[in-house]
Amino acid sequence: MKEELITKAYEVAKERYAALGVDVEKVMEQLQKVAISMHCWQADDVLGFESGSSLTGGIQTTGNYPGKARNMEELRGDILKAASYIPGKHRLNLHEIYGDFGGTFVDRDQVEVKHFESWMQWAAENGMKLDFNSTSFSHPKSGNLSLSNPDKSIRDFWIEHTKRCRAIAEEMGRRQGDPCIMNLWVHDGSKDVTVNRMKYRELFKDSLDQIFATEYKNMKDCLESKVFGIGLESYTVGSNEFCVGYSVQHQKLITIDTGHFHPTESAADKVSSMLLFVPELMLHVSRPIRWDSDHVTIMDDPTLELFQEIVRCNALDRVHIGLDYFDASINRIGAYVIGTRAAQKCMLRALLEPLAKLREYEAAGQGFQRLALLEEAKALPWNAVWDMFCLKNNVPVGEEFIAEIEKYEAEVTSKRN
Ligand SMILES: C[C@H](O)[C@H](O)[C@@H](O)C(=O)CO
Ligand SMILES: [Mn+2]
Secondary structure (H helix, E strand, C coil), X not given: CHHHHHHHHHHHHHHHHHCCCCCHHHHHHHHHCXXXXXXXXXXXXXXXXXXXXXXXXXXXXXXXXXXXCCCHHHHHHHHXXXXXXXXXXXXXXXXXXXXXXXXXXXXXXXXXXXXXXXXXXXXXXXXXXXXXXXXXXXXCCCCCCCCCCCCHHHHHHHHHHHHHHHHHHHHHHHHHCCCEEEEECCCCEECCCCCCHHHHHHHHHHHHHHHCCCCCCCEEEXXXXXXXXXXXXXXXXXXXXXXXXXXXXXCCEEEEECCCCCCCCCCHHHHHHHHCCCCCEEEEECEEECEEEEECCCCCHHHHHHHHHHHHCCCCCCEEEEECCCCCCCCHHHHHHHHHHHHHHHHHHHHCCCHHHHHHHHHCCCHHHHHHHHHHHHCCCHHHHHHHHHHHCCCCCHHHHHHHHHHHHHHCHHXXX
16 A cells, blocks of 8 residues: 555656656666765764774764664674665775774784775675775874874874775775775864964875875775864864865865865855866765764755755766764664665755756746746655655665664664663
8 A cells, every 4th residue: 555655656756757857767767876885983983993992083973872883793783774774775984993903903004905804795795885994083193193294203104004095995996896985084283373384284295195106996085175173173284275286186086075164165066166177076975063063964955955066067977975974862873874865865856856947947047937946846746756766675665764773772772881
């Protein structure tokens, strides 16, 4: 019966969209191909598997909801559980601190491909492709400066770490037959006024030159900028201008983290400008509330506008989509499911936009008509298409996943201490 209702609503939606020149079947096929890189760090509040580390580097989780993953087995189980409520095939984004270190301490400048061997196997078995991140934070040598540290021994340590991470990403990409997207974000900055802005940026630039000296075929490098970190409020070495400049000059990817700009800046507006000058983009879709608070992604206007820009730029094959939030105040598996499904809903709505008609209006200078259709498009029955997408992918339709996650919490995560 339920299936019948979903099908009926879908057929009606198809007709409504067809009248505006939108082919819903084609949109469903496009959405099926959109892989979201799920960030492993939501499952355990960005702690990773190095024993005894606590989160530093200007980022912070807030909340103390019980049940976070305490080890690799739990983290893998939680991710698979979350993925089972998300339609489509997705990727997993790993940070270096999540390596399989076998219970021994492996320092960051000693990390090797072998520490990610079990991840590669696990990912292949579960049909997930991997992305990767070097980790500059939560380490005794993190301090305020890593790749821009004037102390040569500390800077060399982080250069070595990042070089090794690229080699790991290359191997991941080679084995999965699809490039591994490796993000490079460092927290480097200053709490108070610095009189050495140029010096640290010169050092960072030189570190990047050394790190990127080896060319790889199976991984892609991205640079992620930021406005400020907690305790590093006055200056960020890897500012937007720095990262855009470096990426344009060296044809690297830029990571747009939606929480890393001034509150009134539009991340969506950056897509077209950046795509004219760099080959591809990576997204860290997040939800900044007043600051880079990393709240769970929802289907809000900034996220919708971001995805609309990707579609309007015809850039689905040039933008890699990842999530980046870490909410420790609610059920963490639920957080994955809400955020990933929200990103997919935004993408669906973007794909369903009656773009040809809107562009016709714009070309004819029909501003009223364009605005009217943009407004009406918001209320078109995209949700009937979403329900059908979930049904076809054999995952819970609508809010059905709430009870399922409650069950997993009662049976599994609530038993963790
Ligand atoms: C854990 C991530 O690497 C981190 O969130 C980074 O991407 C970031 O956005 C820091 O604010
Ligand atoms: Mn980020």
